[in-house]
Amino acid sequence: MKNEDKQNVCKENVYSSIFNDYSKTIFNYIYYKFGNEEKANDAVQEAFVKLWENCSKVSPAKAKSFLYTVANNLYLNVIKAEKVRLKYADKTLKTTNENPEFILEETQFKEKLENALNGLPDNQRTTFLLNRIDGKKYAEIAEMEGVSIKAIEKRMHLALKNLRKKIDGI
Structure with missing residues (x-):
């Protein structure tokens, strides 16, 4: 995206490139926050719609940050409105030839x-x-969250500590 700084996000090829580069990672980021695939898809779609509506105001270099900010704000608005806790999909028990005790x-x-x-x-x-799931490095997560790498290291340390306490035998 070196040359794209001189280009405009309103150009279809630039917009398309931005979509291809960031849609999956923004989806994963919001999905982990929502815990709901449908809501995450809606938030990503809405973020890209807002980028298109503001294409003349957002440079290609700032598009990633703009998209993460918009998607995160959408998430916060939904949480505030619905007060939803994270629920993970796929709670159905799949039938297999596994031992019932194992299942x-x-x-x-x-x-x-x-x-x-x-x-x-x-x-x-x-x-x-x-x-752990998406394989993002601490620096990438820090950029997404708008905090320092040290803050991410601390969060990860505390998360692992809490998980170890709550899940014995792993």
């Missing part, structure tokens, strides 16, 4: 893990999931 243990473990993750403060849960 029971697996179900109990998933439940324990979900409860432990839901018990984490939002910032720790988001940091943990972005790092």
